Amino acid sequence: MKTAQEILNQIRWDERLSADNFMIGYFDRVEDTIIKVTFKEIRFPADHHFLFEVIDEEGDLHSIPYHRVKEIYQNGRLIWHRNK
Numbered sequence: 001m002k003t004a005q006e007i008l009n010q011i012r013w014d015e016r017l018s019a020d021n022f023m024i025g026y027f028d029r030v031e032d033t034i035i036k037v038t039f040k041e042i043r044f045p046a047d048h049h050f051l052f053e054v055i056d057e058e059g060d061l062h063s064i065p066y067h068r069v070k071e072i073y074q075n076g077r078l079i080w081h082r083n084k
Contacts (some may be wrong), residue, residue: 004069007080008052011039025071026054026064034070 002010011022022039035054042064043053051065072080 002080003066004072004080004082005050005066007072008039008066008069012044021075023073023076024069025073027068027070029068036071036073 008024011017011019019039023036024039024042025034025036027033028035037054041054045051045053048063051063054062054064056062070082071078
């Protein structure tokens, strides 16, 4: 099974895939729930290879390590999840 990082990189770099079709669900420790964001909402900082960044509704930047990704959706359909 591919890792979350491998799938996110594939979405990022594979020209056959449209990032508009993907949503990521990551575990938020403060909220104690899974937060879903569109792939277009995440950023990949060049100097960090083990995380991505998300800006929330209040404008706060959050760094999310790949191990906190729990779900990946394509066109609303779950295509990957991390076993608990």
